[in-house]
Every structure is written in C-alpha cells, then in structure tokens.
Amino acid sequence: MGKYIGESIPRMESFEKVTGTARYVHDMALPGMLYARILTSPHAHARIVNIDVSKAEKLPGVKAVLVGSELPYKLGLYLVDKDILAKGKVRYQGEAVAAVAAVSEEVAQEAIDLIDVEYDVLPAVFDPVKAIEGDAPLVHEDLGSYDYMKGVFHPVPNTNIANHFKLRKGDVEKGFKGSQHIIENQFTMPQVGHSPMETHGVIAEWLPGGRINIYTSAQSPFAVRNLMSVAFNIPHSKIHVVVPYVGGGFGGKAGIHLEPLAACLSKKAGGRPVKIVARREEEFNTIPCRQGLVARIKTGVSKEGRIMAQEITYYWDAGAYADYGVNIGRASGYSGAGPYDIENIKLDSYTVYTNHPFGTAYRGFGHVEFFWAVERQMDIIARELGIDPYEFRMKNLLKPGSITITGEKIRENTGRVDKCLKMAAEEIGWGKKKTEAERIKELKEGRVTGRGIAVLHKAPAMPTFTSSSAVIKFNEDGSVNITTSGVDYGQGTYTALAQIAAEVLKMPLEKVNVVWESDTDTGPYDWQTVASRFLLMGGNAVINAALDLIEQMKEVASAVLRAPKEELEIGDEKIYIRHNPDEFLTYRQVAMGYCYPNGNAIGGPLIGRGKYIAQGLTNLDPETGQGLPALDWTYGAHGVEVEIDIKTGEINIKKIVSVFDVGKVINRILCEGQVTGGVVQGVGTALYEGYVYSPDGRLLNNSFTDYKIPTAMDIPEKVKPLFVETPQLDGPFGARGVAEHPMISVNSAIGNAIYDALGIDIMDLPITSERVWRAIQDKKTVGS
Incomplete structure (x- = not known):
C-alpha cells in the first residue's frame, strides 16, 4: 500500500505509560x-x-x-x-x-x-421475563412522562419495558409450515462488570460565573459536554470538558456518570473543585454494568438444511435505568439473527427495567450476549439435522447478493464471513475426527478434547447523523500536530491515525504527533469513541484534513514556483514540479508562510481541516425494523480447541483461532493486540464472569476477591489472529473497525467445543468448572 499502511508500528504512547509519566484523572489535583x-x-x-x-x-x-x-x-x-x-x-x-x-x-x-x-x-423484580408480566412491581411508575428520542426508541408506559424493538421480514408462519424441523431453545447470560484498570474518576468545578470545568476519565468529551448541557440547561460554550489519558473503558466510560454529581457538589461548595474517584466496589455496585439477557430462539429448517424461518425474543435486563440499554436492545434487534440469509424472521427485543444495577454500553454492545444464543443454536440445529456445523453455516451465511434482515443488500465489498469461517475452520483442524483409540486414551487419562466454531458480525450502533472531525497544523520545523476529539483509551487508534496522516502527507511518521488530551474548548468535534467507529470515521477525517493541508501547500508553492497547482506533487517533505523535481519547496519553508528574499511573505500558518459524517443511514421502521442502520459490517469467526478434566470440570483452552475481515489492516501489531485482548475478555465472559445476587437483590461479588476475571494464568495456550482484507470502499485505505469484534462469539465457540468434547449442552453462562462438573455427573456416559 505504501510506507506505513499495514506496518506494525508500536503504540505512540507506550513510553509515557510504561514510565508512569502519562497523566490520568487519578493523578490530578487542583488548588x-x-x-x-x-x-x-x-x-x-x-x-x-x-x-x-x-x-x-x-x-x-x-x-x-x-x-x-x-x-x-x-x-x-x-x-x-x-x-x-x-x-x-x-x-x-x-x-x-x-x-x-x-x-x-x-x-x-x-x-x-x-x-x-x-x-x-x-417489592422488587429481578427477572426481565417476569418484569414484563402484568402484576410485576413497576420500577418507573412515571415512564409515560419521560422525555425520550422519539422515532428511534419505543418505551411502553405503565410497564417495565423501556424499549420494544420490532423486526419483521417475510412470512414467519409460512416459513415454519414449510420447515422439516423446528428447534426451540432458551439461553441466558448474567450481568457483567467492565473491570477497567482505572476506575471512574472526575474533577469538576462550577465556577461562580456559571462556567463548569470538568476533567474526566470518559470516552468522549463532547458527549459529556452535551449531556451536561441538556441536564443543567446551560449553554455548551459554558461547559469545558478535558479527557486526559484513560485507563480502559470497554463502553463503561461512555456517556456520563459521576460528572453531574461532582459539578453539583462544587457549586454547593462555592466553586471549589471536587474530585470523585470510584472505589472498586462502587465500580461494580454503583457504576453501570453490562446488561443480562434471556434469549429465546425458534428456528425452522428444511430437510436440506436451509433456514426457513426464525422467531427470536430477547429480554434484556436493563437494571434500574435505561442509559445505553435501549440502544443495545435496538442494535441487537437489527443484527440479532447473526450473519445469516434468512427470508422469514420475527424478532422482538425488549429492554426491561429491573431492580438490578443498570446496564450500559459494553464491548460488543449486546452482540457478545445474543451471539451466545445464536451460535449455540446453530450447532444444536446442525446436530438435529445430522449436518456438520461448518457445512450448515456455509449453506446459510450471508454472501454477496443476500438481503439482510433489515433489507440491506450485501455487496462484494461488504465483507466475507464465509472466508473468515473457512480460514478459522482450517486452522483449528476442523473435520479431523478422533480415532477410537484416541477417544479411549482420553477417557482413561480423564481429559477429553473438543473443537468448536462460531461466526459473528457487528456494525457501529450510532445515530444517523454521527460525525468526526480533525485538524492538522504545521509546527515551525515542518512537523505536524493532529488534534481530534476521539479518545484513545488503550486501543491504539491515535497511532493508526498518525500512520494514515504520514501516508497521505508523505512525511516521516516521527514528525506526526497526535495531541493526546481531548479538550472541548480547543479540539474539533467528535461524537463518541464507541461502536468501533473511530478508525473509519476519524481516519477519514484525518485523510480529509491532510488533503486540505496539501491543497494549501500547493497554493503557496504554485505562487513561489510559478507553476499551476495541477502540475505540483508532494513527497519526501517537499512540494515539487512534476516534470522538474529539482524545483521544489520543503514543508518547513511553507509551514508558517513563505518569505521571499526581499522580505515579502505569502501564505501564513497552514492548518488542515477535515470532517466525515456517516452516509446514507436511516431510522428503522417502527413496525418492521426495515431500513439502513449500519455504516459498515465487520465479519469474523472463531475456532476453538478445549481440553476438559472429567473429574473436576476444569476447562483448559488450548487454542483459539480468530479471523476478521477488517477491509485493510492499518497496523498489524495493533490489530493482533486487539484480537488477543478481546479473545481473553471473551474467555472471561464464557468461563468466569457474572454478577451474583442474594434473593433480596444485594450484589454478592462486588470485588475482585469474588468477581473473577481472566489473569495471565488463564490466557489460552495459543491465540492466533488472522485477517481477511475485503476493502471497505468508504473506509480509510479500505479499513473497517475491529475493536469490539474479537470478544463476540468466543463464548459460543467454547460452548460448542464443550459439546464436541462431552456431548453436553450448556445453555447458561458462565460455563464454570462447577457447572460442567455437575453436567458430567448428570450424564451417564462422557465422550460418547
């Protein structure tokens, strides 16, 4: 592609983080x-x-x-x-x-x-299914009077339903009548904590003149500013938000949390700055978590193995408040059948109030949860039909020409989930059967092995009008600073943006600096760093800012070199005449304006401006869910090999192969890091994590003593990231996001591998050793 695109460039902030010089809100103190x-x-x-x-x-x-x-x-x-x-x-x-x-x-x-x-x-209600029954206690008696985003969300007054998303395509009843087999199952997943290394922290000062200054560990300074402005009815110009380094987010630091409280305390204290840092117990108990889910899926299949109809109901445990939960219910609705070509479908996604801690955005935005159900269901169907799970998926996956459940046509450049699955299956050794001797040997040793596969897809869940912008300005020495208000809280996007800028500007990467601190007073607007959208949208904004800067350089050089702009080229930090490369100006000569030998000057400090807004998105029909909800789809697949101790139920993940169609790899080592980290986080959801409550609704595991996340000891023996590159036509150099996707379907691939090893279907997460052990005790034979 070029000098920097596709290269493994180390993250720009590595030195600051390793040496402890990176400044977080936790480090800050004001007079x-x-x-x-x-x-x-x-x-x-x-x-x-x-x-x-x-x-x-x-x-x-x-x-x-x-x-x-x-x-x-x-x-x-x-x-x-x-x-x-x-x-x-x-x-x-x-x-x-x-x-x-x-x-x-x-x-x-x-x-x-x-x-x-x-x-x-x-009286309290804790089960989202029971919460929508007519006699359930109401969590919000005044739901009918609340303001909400009309036309997008659909709360049901006098119930616990904060949002009801409906999707209808084709004739479901006709599809079921034409089906040879009908398979129906229920799957569940508990609430889960984000567990970032840095807990939520904020410093706020509400000054006597009415201005509010906020320093916060958030995923978007502009989202914090906007929500504060709406809540307090204060002009945006009077709210100043700064986001320094952030120690992990995973969706839990999107929106606002402690900022309004800190601001109100400051106001009552006469404008003195107030700092709130959540303790780890509050991170679990008071700060929102990931929603729980009860999923019911009914699938009709032909004798040949084609999906004829599907009826899906998702009951989301939103907890006490809606927050991002209603949008999770919406996103899981329009993508909730997975990357399958299904002609007839009925899907209802309910976001339900309960008396649990409330849910918010979490890596995968609902897809980790519903894919646990979808991809376990696909294996169960294949087994019912006597078809290989790989072949069954291949028969039903979306391909170019397919129509999605919302009516979107899949094109050649959309991405190829079939290629991802093929690569994952080959790498995991799919189809290699155990010999009778191998099976007997495993049983004697008390450790059986199994393989599982699962596919996935996800697109950014965002408003139709979401946008990003970037500014690139020259420094006196010809280097540049990039300012953008997307937040890099560990995913490495700033490094990728620097690579994109260096590639377009044709200058050394070491001369490209991305300003780390995001500031609403000085930075250009960006909606939020969520939904795996920042590389695509922020990357396009940076490209446009770089092109604007190049245009300005050529204007100055055109006058000095006395050549039309159309005959000028750039390269090696020079603007030169195409047919006479010896006639040139350096970037440094034009950065602050060009000065002639006689003292006359032209140009001036050069500042490139770029923006990008999502194109063509629509609201969805409230009755059918039809429309265009997504900017781009990233597809993927996992292949997993597990080993299980029959005596204890302990699961050892020997290998995970994860394949994603990223359009174009911008930075290979960053992509591989995202995949490895996401896979390990997915293992946590699969095997360990989940909120546990007492009968009266008290959270019992609100610390790392009792709430278990994967450690270095739990990382799979081998994680192999692989990439398919089907260029996204509107992506920067063809790229699309892959931030959330590695976590999706890890749990279902593990669940499918456990069945392959033990002949046991696990329907509820997490798949703890105890749960597996109990299932083994209930089964007469193992490995049959």
Missing part, C-alpha cells in the same frame, strides 16, 4: 480541591422516608452535603429517567443516595457514615 464520597442504598427497591444529614454537615472539614431533593435535574442518553441522586425512592442496591465533599477522603467518608436514612422497603 483548593475537595474530595467526595457517596452514600449508597442497601436496598434494591425502597421508598426514601427521610434523610438526616445534620450530623454530617456539622463535621469539621465538610464543605458540601447533597441529597436528591436538592437537585431538580434529570439525566438520560436516549430516555431521560435518572436523578443525579436518588429522589423519592431507590431502584437498586448500590444507588447513590447522598454525597459529601470535604477537605479529605477520610473526612468525607466519616461524614457519609453520619448520615441517617429511613427506608420503606418495596
């Missing part, structure tokens, strides 16, 4: 800064009868105490349903009820302990 702590509810659902803060207010060192009744503001991304502090009643155990700002964390915590709250415990 006069106060420290805040939060009082949370011990009950899942209760009326707040009285809050007595008198003792806390009298404690020396306390500068501000807040309760919900003082704050007339409502929060919400797509459905405005949340108070900054609980007001009237609490809706989940761990919800913030009161807050204190004091001269130290110790004093703030002492004050929190002095606050007395009287509760009247209410």
Whole structure:
C-alpha cells in the first residue's frame, strides 16, 4: 500500500505509560480541591422516608452535603429517567443516595457514615421475563412522562419495558409450515462488570460565573459536554470538558456518570473543585454494568438444511435505568439473527427495567450476549439435522447478493464471513475426527478434547447523523500536530491515525504527533469513541484534513514556483514540479508562510481541516425494523480447541483461532493486540464472569476477591489472529473497525467445543468448572 499502511508500528504512547509519566484523572489535583464520597442504598427497591444529614454537615472539614431533593435535574442518553441522586425512592442496591465533599477522603467518608436514612422497603423484580408480566412491581411508575428520542426508541408506559424493538421480514408462519424441523431453545447470560484498570474518576468545578470545568476519565468529551448541557440547561460554550489519558473503558466510560454529581457538589461548595474517584466496589455496585439477557430462539429448517424461518425474543435486563440499554436492545434487534440469509424472521427485543444495577454500553454492545444464543443454536440445529456445523453455516451465511434482515443488500465489498469461517475452520483442524483409540486414551487419562466454531458480525450502533472531525497544523520545523476529539483509551487508534496522516502527507511518521488530551474548548468535534467507529470515521477525517493541508501547500508553492497547482506533487517533505523535481519547496519553508528574499511573505500558518459524517443511514421502521442502520459490517469467526478434566470440570483452552475481515489492516501489531485482548475478555465472559445476587437483590461479588476475571494464568495456550482484507470502499485505505469484534462469539465457540468434547449442552453462562462438573455427573456416559 505504501510506507506505513499495514506496518506494525508500536503504540505512540507506550513510553509515557510504561514510565508512569502519562497523566490520568487519578493523578490530578487542583488548588483548593475537595474530595467526595457517596452514600449508597442497601436496598434494591425502597421508598426514601427521610434523610438526616445534620450530623454530617456539622463535621469539621465538610464543605458540601447533597441529597436528591436538592437537585431538580434529570439525566438520560436516549430516555431521560435518572436523578443525579436518588429522589423519592431507590431502584437498586448500590444507588447513590447522598454525597459529601470535604477537605479529605477520610473526612468525607466519616461524614457519609453520619448520615441517617429511613427506608420503606418495596417489592422488587429481578427477572426481565417476569418484569414484563402484568402484576410485576413497576420500577418507573412515571415512564409515560419521560422525555425520550422519539422515532428511534419505543418505551411502553405503565410497564417495565423501556424499549420494544420490532423486526419483521417475510412470512414467519409460512416459513415454519414449510420447515422439516423446528428447534426451540432458551439461553441466558448474567450481568457483567467492565473491570477497567482505572476506575471512574472526575474533577469538576462550577465556577461562580456559571462556567463548569470538568476533567474526566470518559470516552468522549463532547458527549459529556452535551449531556451536561441538556441536564443543567446551560449553554455548551459554558461547559469545558478535558479527557486526559484513560485507563480502559470497554463502553463503561461512555456517556456520563459521576460528572453531574461532582459539578453539583462544587457549586454547593462555592466553586471549589471536587474530585470523585470510584472505589472498586462502587465500580461494580454503583457504576453501570453490562446488561443480562434471556434469549429465546425458534428456528425452522428444511430437510436440506436451509433456514426457513426464525422467531427470536430477547429480554434484556436493563437494571434500574435505561442509559445505553435501549440502544443495545435496538442494535441487537437489527443484527440479532447473526450473519445469516434468512427470508422469514420475527424478532422482538425488549429492554426491561429491573431492580438490578443498570446496564450500559459494553464491548460488543449486546452482540457478545445474543451471539451466545445464536451460535449455540446453530450447532444444536446442525446436530438435529445430522449436518456438520461448518457445512450448515456455509449453506446459510450471508454472501454477496443476500438481503439482510433489515433489507440491506450485501455487496462484494461488504465483507466475507464465509472466508473468515473457512480460514478459522482450517486452522483449528476442523473435520479431523478422533480415532477410537484416541477417544479411549482420553477417557482413561480423564481429559477429553473438543473443537468448536462460531461466526459473528457487528456494525457501529450510532445515530444517523454521527460525525468526526480533525485538524492538522504545521509546527515551525515542518512537523505536524493532529488534534481530534476521539479518545484513545488503550486501543491504539491515535497511532493508526498518525500512520494514515504520514501516508497521505508523505512525511516521516516521527514528525506526526497526535495531541493526546481531548479538550472541548480547543479540539474539533467528535461524537463518541464507541461502536468501533473511530478508525473509519476519524481516519477519514484525518485523510480529509491532510488533503486540505496539501491543497494549501500547493497554493503557496504554485505562487513561489510559478507553476499551476495541477502540475505540483508532494513527497519526501517537499512540494515539487512534476516534470522538474529539482524545483521544489520543503514543508518547513511553507509551514508558517513563505518569505521571499526581499522580505515579502505569502501564505501564513497552514492548518488542515477535515470532517466525515456517516452516509446514507436511516431510522428503522417502527413496525418492521426495515431500513439502513449500519455504516459498515465487520465479519469474523472463531475456532476453538478445549481440553476438559472429567473429574473436576476444569476447562483448559488450548487454542483459539480468530479471523476478521477488517477491509485493510492499518497496523498489524495493533490489530493482533486487539484480537488477543478481546479473545481473553471473551474467555472471561464464557468461563468466569457474572454478577451474583442474594434473593433480596444485594450484589454478592462486588470485588475482585469474588468477581473473577481472566489473569495471565488463564490466557489460552495459543491465540492466533488472522485477517481477511475485503476493502471497505468508504473506509480509510479500505479499513473497517475491529475493536469490539474479537470478544463476540468466543463464548459460543467454547460452548460448542464443550459439546464436541462431552456431548453436553450448556445453555447458561458462565460455563464454570462447577457447572460442567455437575453436567458430567448428570450424564451417564462422557465422550460418547
């Protein structure tokens, strides 16, 4: 492609992070800064009868105490349903009820302990399926009065349904009547914590003049600014948001969380800056998590193995508030059948309020969850028909010319899931059967092996009008600075953007600097760094900014070299005449404006501006879900080999092959790192992770003592990332995103491999050793 595209360039910020010089919110302190702590509810659902803060207010060192009744503001991304502090009643155990700002964390915590709250415990609901029954307690009695994004989301008043997404294509009843086999199953997945290395942190100051300054560990400074502006009815120009280095997000730092509370505490404290840093227990209990899911799938299949009809119902455990949950329900609706060519489908996706901690965006945005059901179902169907799971998938996968469930036509440049599956299956040794001697040997040794495959797809879930922008400005020495307000919180996109800029500008990569800190006062607009959209959209914005800069350089050089712009070329940090390369100007000569020998000057500081907005997207029909919801689709497949100890149920993942059609690899080592990290995170979802509650809704595993995530000891013996490159026509150099995708379908591939090894179907996550062991005890023979 060129000098930098496709190369394995180390991440630009590596030195700062390794040496500890990278500055995070946790490291920051402002003059006069106060420290805040939060009082949370011990009950899942209760009326707040009285809050007595008198003792806390009298404690020396306390500068501000807040309760919900003082704050007339409502929060919400797509459905405005949340108070900054609980007001009237609490809706989940761990919800913030009161807050204190004091001269130290110790004093703030002492004050929190002095606050007395009287509760009247209410009936609660924890199961999303039961929550939509007519006699279920209402989590939000006033749902019908809430503001929401009309035409996109569909809350149902007087119920616990925050959003009902419907998709209809073809004639489902006719499809089932023409089916030879009908297979119906239910799959479940619990809520899961994001577990970033850096917990949520924010410093806010609400100055006496009405300006709010915010320093936050967020995934988008402009999203924080916009949501704060809407919540407080303050002009955007009076809200200044800065995002420094961020220690991981995985979707949990999208939107707003602690920022409004810190700002309100600052206001009450007379404008002194207030810092809130979530403790790890609060990261689990108070900050939102990933939604849980109950999935029911009914599939009709012909004798030849073609999917004739499918009926799917998703019940999303949104917890106490809608947040991103309603959009997850929507995204899982329009992509919720997987990358399959299905003529007749009926899909209902319900985002349901419960009295659990509320759900938000999480890597995969619902796809990790529903693909657990879809790809386990595909293996079960193949087994029912006596067809190889690989052949069954190949018979039904989307291919060029297919029509998706929302009516989009698949084209040659859309991406090839069939190529991904073929490569994954070959690399994992699919189709190689165990000999009788090998099977007997395994059983004698007490460790059986199995292989599983699974496919996936995902497109960015974002508004139709989402956009990105970038600015590239020259420095005096001819180097450039790139400013963009997308956030690199560990995925390495800034390095990829630098490669793209260096490639277009034809200059050394070491002379391209991406400004790390994102700042709404000085940076160009970007919607959010979510949905695996930033490389495609931010990359296109950088390309356009670089082309704008080149155009300006040529204008100056045209006058100096006395040649038409059309006859000028760039390369090696020079603008030269195409037919006479010895006539040139260097980038350094034109960067700040060109000066003639007599002192006359032309040009001026050169600044390139670029932007990109999603093209052609539409809202979806509220009754059928038809339309164009997605900018681009990234397809992939996993092949997994597992080894299971029959005596203990312990699962050892020997190998995972993960293949993705990324359009074009911009930075190979970064892509491989994304895949490896995503696969390990997927292993966590598959084998270990899940919130565990007491019968009254108390979260029992709200620390790393009891909530287990993969460690270095749990990384599969071999993770092999591979890439297919079907260029995305509107992507930067043909690229499309691959940030979330490696985590999707890892769980289902493992589940399918477990069946291959043991003949046992696991339908509920996580697949713990205990769950496998119990299933083995319930089975008369193993490995048959």
